[in-house]
Amino acid sequence: MFGICNLAIVPVRSEPSDRSEIVTQLLFGEHIEILERQNQWALIKIQFDDYEGWVDSKQYQVISEANYNQLSKEAIILNADLIDYITAPENLLLPIPLGASLTFLNNSEINTSNFDFEGTKTSGVKPKSALINTAFMYLNAPYLWGGKTPFGIDCSGFTQMVYKLNGYKIHRDASQQALDGEPLSFIEESEAGDLAFFDNDEGNIIHVGIIMDNNYIIHASGKVRIDRLDHLGIYNPELNKHTHKLRVIKKII
Numbered sequence: 001m002f003g004i005c006n007l008a009i010v011p012v013r014s015e016p017s018d019r020s021e022i023v024t025q026l027l028f029g030e031h032i033e034i035l036e037r038q039n040q041w042a043l044i045k046i047q048f049d050d051y052e053g054w055v056d057s058k059q060y061q062v063i064s065e066a067n068y069n070q071l072s073k074e075a076i077i078l079n080a081d082l083i084d085y086i087t088a089p090e091n092l093l094l095p096i097p098l099g100a101s102l103t104f105l106n107n108s109e110i111n112t113s114n115f116d117f118e119g120t121k122t123s124g125v126k127p128k129s130a131l132i133n134t135a136f137m138y139l140n141a142p143y144l145w146g147g148k149t150p151f152g153i154d155c156s157g158f159t160q161m162v163y164k165l166n167g168y169k170i171h172r173d174a175s176q177q178a179l180d181g182e183p184l185s186f187i188e189e190s191e192a193g194d195l196a197f198f199d200n201d202e203g204n205i206i207h208v209g210i211i212m213d214n215n216y217i218i219h220a221s222g223k224v225r226i227d228r229l230d231h232l233g234i235y236n237p238e239l240n241k242h243t244h245k246l247r248v249i250k251k252i253i
Contacts (some may be wrong), residue, residue, distance in 0.1 A: 029101030
């Protein structure tokens with residue numbers, strides 16, 4: 001079976017329970033493969049990044065395999081504003097966040113609710129220089145484990161969404177993202193838009209941020225914020241200490 005998210009933001013959980021932790025989110029218009037059903041729950045795989053988790057079966061719309069495959073081939077069209085809304089007959093308004101997918105709206109077999117969107121859209125690959133401007137749109141968004149929106153986002157959700165809005169596909173988790181791209185030896189070799197990864201005492205990648213010019217980094221830690229970056233890691237001037245230990249810098253694009 002296959003489906004599409006027809007709500008603004010849907011939690012994707014590690015287990016089939018409302019009490020289970022949120023591992024990521026489905027945004028409006030993202031399409032999925034349904035791997036398993038268990039009572040009111042469905043184990044899904046998100047087409048964009050192959051991420052798996054459990055969602056409530058009442059929080060998506062079933063679509064055909066043909067429509068799933070067609071959506072997977074089409075260029076992704078995304079909402080480009082912090083928040084906008086979808087309209088439908090009878091004056092229904094559905095708020096949608098930055099990065100919600102609008103690709104399916106022209107497909108009448110999927111868009112059975114006759115949703116319409118008149119806001120600002122983005123599609124296609126943008127120059128690498130556009131990444132930082134997109135990142136600024138999330139500035140001060142509160143940290144939320146598993147989050148992918150300006151109303152709550154985690155470190156790798158932030159980097160993935162910034163890249164996605166500019167036409168690039170990267171994995172969901174920081175440890176997965178760290179496997180991609182070309183490693184750089186020094187901060188001085190990096191460009192704005194490159195990714196910096198940070199590890200814990202066991203050597204596991206636990207954090208990621210987007211490098212800016214002049215040894216600054218924008219990342220989600222408590223909130224999406226800008227801090228200094230040096231060869232040791234992230235320096236937080238408010239705390240007057242380094243908060244994250246630098247492991248590697250990667251040129252992804």
